[in-house]
Amino acid sequence: MKLKTRLPRQLDLASGQFIAADLHEHTTTAGMLAGLFEDQTAWAALPADTPIYTVAILPAPQQEGELLAGVTHLHPGRIGREFYMTRGHLHQRREQAEYYVGLRGHGLLLLRQAGEGVLEHVFPGSVHHIPPFTAHRLINTGSGTLSALAVWSAIAGHDYQALQPQGFGVRVMADGDGWRAEVQDA
Numbered sequence: 001m002k003l004k005t006r007l008p009r010q011l012d013l014a015s016g017q018f019i020a021a022d023l024h025e026h027t028t029t030a031g032m033l034a035g036l037f038e039d040q041t042a043w044a045a046l047p048a049d050t051p052i053y054t055v056a057i058l059p060a061p062q063q064e065g066e067l068l069a070g071v072t073h074l075h076p077g078r079i080g081r082e083f084y085m086t087r088g089h090l091h092q093r094r095e096q097a098e099y100y101v102g103l104r105g106h107g108l109l110l111l112r113q114a115g116e117g118v119l120e121h122v123f124p125g126s127v128h129h130i131p132p133f134t135a136h137r138l139i140n141t142g143s144g145t146l147s148a149l150a151v152w153s154a155i156a157g158h159d160y161q162a163l164q165p166q167g168f169g170v171r172v173m174a175d176g177d178g179w180r181a182e183v184q185d186a
């Protein structure tokens with residue numbers, strides 16, 4: 001056997017930044033999120049290039065058995081009364097689960113499976129199991145960037161269409177200094 005020692009890629013736990021040469025980064029701007037936020041007038045008033053969230057992914061071959069790891073950095077902010085959030089999705093391969101770990105900031109993970117919704121608090125060190133067949137979205141209710149590590153199957157895929165047109169059926173709105181969930185399809 002030949003044995004070698006090597007330095008792995010790293011994740012700075014405080015900032016949520018990967019230290020890796022092969023990182024793939026993608027920023028979602030307000031202009032890419034047409035129809036997502038309730039207040040369409042406020043959305044239209046925001047410059048289309050306003051960054052809402054960036055995802056940094058450690059790539060892996062898209063094949064059975066492989067895993068992807070990514071950190072979502074969701075900026076703080078609101079469109080109208082509604083907090084910034086990710087688009088949210090189901091997996092194309094619905095049976096594939098996922099884990100999130102909160103790294104920085106404070107917010108919520110919205111889970112929806114059939115008629116059941118769950119809001120889990122996200123904070124540094126929070127651990128979230130996203131079961132199979134469950135739509136998921138991050139919401140930043142805090143004043144700083146919300147960063148969360150995700151680990152999921154490389155074959156899971158993203159299905160954004162299945163949530164249209166009803167969406168998650170829940171909106172998280174500013175309420176005084178805090179937040180309030182408004183259920184729309186009770």
Ligand SMILES: O=P(O)(O)OC[C@H]1O[C@H](O)[C@H](O)[C@@H](O)[C@@H]1O
Pocket residue numbers: 028055070071072086087088089098136137150151152158
């Ligand atoms: O794909 P979105 O709903 O916009 O969420 C942004 C990203 O968040 C996490 O990192 C997920 O696990 C990724 O798979 C997802 O792409």
